[in-house]
Amino acid sequence: MTARDAILSAIAATLGPRPAASAIDAEAQALLLDLDEVRPALPPGALPDAFAARATSAKVGATLERIGALTELPARVAAYLDSHGLPAALALQQEPPLLALDWSAFTLRDTALPNEAAALGLARHGIAETGSLVFHSGPDTAVLGHFLPLHHIAVLHARDVVAHLEDYAPPPATLPRNLNLITGASGTTDIEGSYVRGAHGPRHLHIVLVGG
C-alpha cells in the first residue's frame, strides 16, 4: 500500500463516507458569505487615498509619492535615487508600459544583480485594506526583481487599487507561478527583538502611485 493509500484510507476510516463534492463545495462557499462581518472596514474616502494612508503607516512603513501620469516616473525615480545618494542606475522589470518611458538618463539592466541597489516594477494591484502590492511572475516580471534590490520601487495605478483582500482573488486556473503580495519592506526582530529592515529582501519599499 502506498503512503497515499494509507493516508487516505486512514482518513476515510475515521470520517466515514464522504458527502457529494457539490455539497462540500456549497459548505465551503457558505463560509465566504457576509465578508464585512469578518474583515476590517475601510475609512471613508477614495480607495487610492486609503491605500496610501495604510502603506505609509508605521505598521507597513513604505514611502509613497503620487504622480499624475506615468511619463513623470523617470524623473521621480531619478530624484528618489539621488536623495539616497545612489546613481541613476536601475534594474527595470520588462513590462511594456515601463519600457516605453524615457529612461535615457539611466543605466538600465533587465535583470537584478545579487547586490542590486534599486529595482523597479509595475504592480498589478494595490489592496487598500492592508497597503499591499500585488505582483505576478511572468514573461515581463522576474520575482527576484522584488527581492534582491536594497531599494524596491513599485509603480501602481490608482485605478488598480481594490478595497479588500477578497476583491483580489483571481480564478484558480489563472494563478501565475508566483503571486507575491508585498506589504512593506523586509524586516526582522530576530536579534533581541530589535527591529531591523532589509533582512534579506529590500530595506526600502517606495511606491509611486499614478493618477487618482
Add this chain to the structure above:
Amino acid sequence: MNKLSPVFKDDVKRALGDATLKLAIDRTTVTAEAKRAAALADYPQFAAARRRGTAIKEHVVENLGHYLEQFERNAVASGAVVHWAADAEDACQIVIRLCRAAGATHATRSKSMLGEEIGLPHALEAAGIERVETDLAEHIIQLAGETPSHIIWPALHKTREQVSALFKQHHADPHQTEDVGAMVESARRQLRTRFLTAEVGISGANFLLADSGAVCTVTNEGNAELTTTPPRVHIVTAGIEKLVPSLPHAWTLLRLLVRSATGADLTQYTTFHTGPKRQGDRDGPQEFHIVLVDNGRTRMLRDGLREMLRCIRCGACMNHCVVFRQIGGHAYGATYPGPMGAVLTPALEGIEKARDLPHACTLNGRCQEVCPVSIPLPTLLRGWRDKGWREGLVPQTVRSSLWAWRFLAERPALYRMGTAIAVRAMRLFRRGGWIGRMPLAGSWTRYRDLPAPPGQTFMQQLGDRNAPK
C-alpha cells in the same frame, strides 16, 4: 534532538535559573501580547473572524480526504509533483532522494516547523547535503548548533552578544560595529550567494490551497522567495492539515494568523506558489515538488485530537502561557513548545515519552482564549492526562495520594473524622497563623508559607445547625 520526560525537571530547573533567558522570554512574549492586543483593538470584527476561521478549519478537517485529493489534482495539473509521506522518515527520504537527483551539494531552507518536526536538518546533514538556513533566526541557531525555542522567534533565547560572536566566527565578511543593524547586514551578505547558487530550495507551507494546488508561504524577511525562486528544484514539506479550500478562505485565516503572531495585518511577504517555472517566465524553479506529510495527523484525527489539526502555528498560545513565560521553549524538549506543543508532542512522540508536558500546566485556559481557531487546549491536555493515567504513567505517589483522598471523600463520616484530625495535626507546625515547614507538605512549604487551619473544621463548627442530609 528530542529529549523528553526524564530530563524535563532538569531542563525546567536550568531554565528557571537562567536570568538571561527570562529577560529574552519576557521581551518576546510581552511584546507579542501587546502587539496582538493592539491589533485586535483595531479590528472589531476579530471575534466574528475567529468564529469564521474556526468554521473553515473545522470544515477542512471534516472533509480532509476530499481536499487532499482536490489539492493533489490541481497541483499536478499546474505542473507540480506531489509526494505522500506516512511518517517523518519517509518524508526525509523523499527530500533526500530529490536533492540527490538534483545533484545538490547545498540546499537553502526557509523556516518550516514541519521540517524540524520530521528531523530534516539532521537527515540532510547525514546525507552529506549542506543545509543553509535562511531565516535569520534559524541561521543563528544553525550556527549555534541548537534547535528552535519558539515557533515564530526561534532564536529568542540568544543575546546580541552571542549572535555577534557567532557571526564573527562564521561569516566571511562580518559586521564591524556591535549594532544589530550591522549584524543583520552581515547575514544578508553571507547568505546572498548561497541563495543564488543552491541547486535545491526547501520551504514549508503555511497554507495549501485545494482549488488551485497553490502553496502559500508567509515571511517578514523575504527569504522564502529567495530560497524558492533561484534553485532548479523547489521542495515543499507540509503537514496534511495545512489545507484550505481556496484563496478567499486563506485570506480569512491570514487575517487571524498574522495578528495573533506579530500584531501586523499581513506579513511583509505573502506568496502563493503554483507549479514550476512556466514557458516565458523570467525566473522560477524548473521542478516543484510538494511532500504531503502525515506523521501522526491521521492518528490524531482518529484519536480525539481533531481540534488540534486546526492549528495555524501562530504562537499566541505560548506567548500568553504562564508556564512558557517561566521556562521558555527548550525546556519542553521537543519541536513544538508551549500549550500547542504540550498537546502535539504526546501525539507525535507518544504519551510515555512526553508524559510530563500535559501536566506542566495550570489549565488556566488563557491559551484557548487567544487561539485564533478556538482550539480547546485545556480539554485536550486533560485528555492526555486521562490517557497517561490509564496507561499507568502517573507516579505511584500521586496515585496513592489520590486513592487515599478518594477513599476518604467517598465516606463522609470518615472524611469528617480525618479532616478534624488533620487540622489539629497541622496546627502543631504553626508559628502564629502560618506553617513554614511540615512533613508531607514539602512541595508547598519549600517556596511559600501555608496558612494554618483553625482548630476545628467548618463542619465541626457547624454542629447541628440546619437540617442534616
Add this chain to the structure above:
Amino acid sequence: MPDHAPARPRVALFVTCLADTIRPRLGFAALQLLEAAGCGVEIPRAQTCCGQPAFNSGDTAGGAALARRVIAAFEGYEYIVTPSGSCAGMIRAHYVEALADDPAWLPRAKALAARTHELLSFLVDIRGWRPEGVALPATATYHDSCSGLRELGILQQPRALLREVEGLQMRPLTGNDVCCGFGGTFCIKYPAIADAIVGEKAAAIEATGADLVLGGDLGCLMNMAGALHRRGSRVRAFHAAEILAGMGGGPAIGEEA
C-alpha cells in the same frame, strides 16, 4: 431583584474542602450572605470534595465517582452555591465530561450543572443583591481566578459587590486575569515553576500599594498569601465574601490564632 427569582429559594451550600479545613470562616460568610440575600440555606452533611483533584490528574473514573456523590447529595435543591469558581466550574462544566459515558448519571449531571453557581455571581446575577451597611476603610486589589473568569464569566460581579463596601478603595491589579500558578495539583507537582509564576503575581500585587488582596477562590488566595508572607510582604489576603460579610476586621488568611 430579577422578576423570576423565587421568594425564598432553597439553596444548598457546597463549602469546598479548602474552606472546610483551612478557612471555615469563609463557609460562615457564605452562609450569612446567602441568608441576607433571602435564601433558605442548607448544608448537606454528606458533602466532601467536588472531585477536581482526581479529574485534573487524569483519573476520570475517580472524578466521576465523587461527581456522583455530589450529584446525589445536592440535586434536591433549587440552587447549589459554592464560594469557589473552580469548584463551581468543575460542577458546571466538567461533570458532564466526567460522566459522558454514563447514561444514567449524565442527565443528572446536566441538571445539577444548570443549578450550580459560584457565590459572588449568584448574589449579583440571580439574587440581584448588594451588601448594605458594610464598611472597611482599606485599599484592596482583586485577583480574578482563572476558572471563575474563563469557565463562568465572573469578572464584574465581585467588583459590583465590593463597590458597596463603604471606605473600601479598589485598585486595579496589573495582570488581574493572569494565572497565579496555583493550578490545583500543578503547584505540588511543579513547585519551582509555580513559585516563579506566583513571584510575578506577588510583585504585581505589591506594586498596587494596596493593603489587601481579594479574590473568589481559596486555592489562589492561599497560594498568593503564602508567597507574599514568605517574601515578607505586609499585604493581607481575604476572600471577597468575608469582606462582604463584614469580617474584614478579623484575621486575614494566615492570621488565625
